[in-house]
Amino acid sequence: MLDNIVSEILSSSKRAVARGITLVENESPSSSQLLKSLFKNTGRAHIIGITGPPGAGKSTVTNVLTKLLRKNNFKVGIIAVDPSSPFTGGALLGDRIRMQEIGTDADVFIRSMATRGSLGGLSRKAREACEILDASGKDFIIIETVGVGQSELDIAQTADTTIVVLVPESGDAVQTMKAGLMEIGDIFVINKSDREGADALSVALKTMLHLKMKETDDWDVKVVKTVGLQNKGIDELYKEIERHKTYLEKNGKLHEKRKENLIKQINELVNNKLENKFWTSERKKELEKNLEDIINRQSNPYDFVEELFKVESL
Numbered sequence: 313m314l315d316n317i318v319s320e321i322l323s324s325s326k327r328a329v330a331r332g333i334t335l336v337e338n339e340s341p342s343s344s345q346l347l348k349s350l351f352k353n354t355g356r357a358h359i360i361g362i363t364g365p366p367g368a369g370k371s372t373v374t375n376v377l378t379k380l381l382r383k384n385n386f387k388v389g390i391i392a393v394d395p396s397s398p399f400t401g402g403a404l405l406g407d408r409i410r411m412q413e414i415g416t417d418a419d420v421f422i423r424s425m426a427t428r429g430s431l432g433g434l435s436r437k438a439r440e441a442c443e444i445l446d447a448s449g450k451d452f453i454i455i456e457t458v459g460v461g462q463s464e465l466d467i468a469q470t471a472d473t474t475i476v477v478l479v480p481e482s483g484d485a486v487q488t489m490k491a492g493l494m495e496i497g498d499i500f501v502i503n504k505s506d507r508e509g510a511d512a513l514s515v516a517l518k519t520m521l522h523l524k525m526k527e528t529d530d531w532d533v534k535v536v537k538t539v540g541l542q543n544k545g546i547d548e549l550y551k552e553i554e555r556h557k558t559y560l561e562k563n564g565k566l567h568e569k570r571k572e573n574l575i576k577q578i579n580e581l582v583n584n585k586l587e588n589k590f591w592t593s594e595r596k597k598e599l600e601k602n603l604e605d606i607i608n609r610q611s612n613p614y615d616f617v618e619e620l621f622k623v624e625s626l
């Protein structure tokens with residue numbers, strides 16, 4: 313059965329890709345076998361992370377950018393990482409409707425992944441879903457994440473090219489600095505440039521980018537103004553993506569970046585394995601047994617952990 317799904321993914325079957333991602337999402341035991349079989353066929357896609365505050369127009373931009381990529385005959389995979397907060401439920405529905413059109417294209421694959429439990433786990437799953445899409449022959453993979461927390465930043469950082477989408481509304485620039493978005497953007501987009509304040513934000517952003525640039529930085533970050541709803545500025549955005557892609561490939565930076573990501577990925581896998589191995593049912597029972605004592609200050613977490621390590625993993 314697994315052989316089938318592997319060969320079907322390799323020949324770009326949408327159904328097989330969907331099933332593969334479901335296996336990954338459910339942490340099914342066969343998912344690791346699947347990922348092992350696919351890995352040698354990965355590393356070809358260019359991964360684009362699109363992040364920014366909720367409602368900035370990330371999905372809208374993803375939609376029009378995808379259309380442009382398709383015009384250029386590129387195959388596109390999209391992973392929208394949706395925080396499962398009830399507040400964004402409406403946006404998710406909006407995404408679905410907007411994306412329906414491109415979703416019927418045989419060479420576009422769209423999947424949204426919900427956060428459900430831990431965000432940490434989600435970044436791993438998003439990466440694994442990327443591997444499946446990559447193996448299925450997509451040229452570009454877009455990961456859309458809401459740029460609000462560290463884990464979302466982690467997801468964005470697994471991308472080759474990270475795009476930060478902002479809107480002209482005041483305060484954005486300051487928020488961006490705070491959220492650490494300034495550090496991760498390879499390209500900045502001011503979407504909703506049909507609204508007032510786009511030029512002012514553009515100037516402010518450019519100044520900030522200039523200030524933070526080090527002498528050693530040889531990538532010069534550009535600010536692109538777009539109106540996603542009207543398909544404006546998307547050509548320029550695409551040009552910037554190509555420029556960044558070429559920059560990475562020419563300077564051996566892509567190789568470096570992927571090496572760093574690989575180290576992170578391996579670390580994550582090791583941590584996962586260790587954690588699973590560590591938390592035997594005996595240790596979990598010990599934890600249950602001792603929590604009250606620790607809360608009541610009859611014991612402390614430090615001694616307790618020392619003790620836990622002494623428990624034989626039976």
Ligand SMILES: Nc1nc2c(ncn2[C@@H]2O[C@H](COP(=O)(O)OP(=O)(O)O)[C@@H](O)[C@H]2O)c(=O)[nH]1
Pocket residue numbers: 365366367368369370371372373403406407503504505506507538539540541542
């Ligand atoms: N005025 C204006 N509205 C836009 C533009 N792009 C997107 N929107 C609207 O902004 C809202 C949020 O867009 P969405 O793509 O879902 O944002 P996301 O949460 O960042 O993915 C939607 O109602 C869009 O129709 C734009 O360029 N101008």
Ligand SMILES: [Mg+2]
Pocket residue numbers: 370371372403407456
């Ligand atoms: Mg969205």
